Amino acid sequence: MKRDVSARIVLNVTEAADLVFAIAVSSAYAPTSERFSATLDGTSIDYRELSDAHGTRLHRIEAQPGELVVEYAATIEGAAEPAPATDTDLLVYGRPSRYAESDALAPTAVAEFDGLTGSAELLAAVSSWVGTRLAYVSGSSLPTDGAVRTLLARQGVCRDYSHLSVALLRALGIPARLVAVYAPGLSPMDFHAVAEAWVDGAWRVVDATTLAPRQTLVRIATGRDAADTAFLNIISGRADLGDVTVSAVADSLPNDDITQLVSIT
Structure with missing residues (x-):
């Protein structure tokens, strides 16, 4: 199964802020294409990528006041292995x-x-x-x-x-x-x-x-x-959410039966 996903988040940063985004697909996947970007008033700014024990990928950004735009896109073909548990x-x-x-x-x-x-x-x-x-x-x-x-x-x-x-x-x-x-x-x-x-x-x-x-x-x-799973955490400072646009498309949409056991892959 092929799946294309994307997100665009616009924030109005009114006080220098430390922000953490969780919008990238889990590290369990191997995207055939992937892009993450962050701009402040149209200029690219740095970010750091962190991972937790379950493969959640976090992008941490320190932004000065202005319009912050964070964009992500990925294409996934096939499936990830089922998630383990300790x-x-x-x-x-x-x-x-x-x-x-x-x-x-x-x-x-x-x-x-x-x-x-x-x-x-x-x-x-x-x-x-x-x-x-x-x-x-x-x-x-x-x-x-x-x-x-x-x-x-x-x-x-x-x-x-x-x-x-x-x-x-x-x-x-x-x-x-x-x-x-x-x-x-x-x-x-x-x-x-x-x-x-x-x-x-x-x-x-x-x-x-x-x-x-x-x-x-x-x-x-x-x-x-x-x-633990919010798409945005404001660690410090202040930022007001302006717009969120999300897209997720699969090449097929199967019928789902809640009586069947299904895992995320």
Whole structure:
């Protein structure tokens, strides 16, 4: 499968800022072409690339006041190997985290899903349960909302759906995490977030929004929740987001069945 992805982010930097972007595809891929650039008021500026333990590629930029434009594009042909997991990973992703409060949601998880025997059956049940209890409403949630508040509000966007899925799965003893992705087939197009659960010896995708086929997803960042996977972190200074444009296209869009186990490759 061939996938073309790109992103363009425009920021108005009003105070010298230290910025970290997570928009490049994971190091698990070997793009046939790739480009990253950063300009301030039309002039190229330097950046540093960093990587974390899961292959997330971070671009750190120190920018003076002005209009900062960051652009990325890549073409991927074929697939990456399925992501591995260490014993430490499975421990970390079994714990509650800032936006996935599995301890608080444990009674709900047990009441709704106790007795399900098959791992694929459980993932499909969680995906369906979250998808039918939340309404997808753009702009409905705050950046600080976690799974508990999402469930109470009964609405959210992709990161909220994923946080709730992650929290419920962890509460049931299944390691789960959040993944930021490019999602061919998504409409309207944007960065997308899905959950991954460790089932039958592999990370399996849970996307309760069902807005894009899981088979086409391209991994960007992986972590406990949105705190680890945001496309932009402002470490210091001030920058106002002006515009975000995302594109993700695949040469085929397969039909997706939530009862089937799918991994990001």
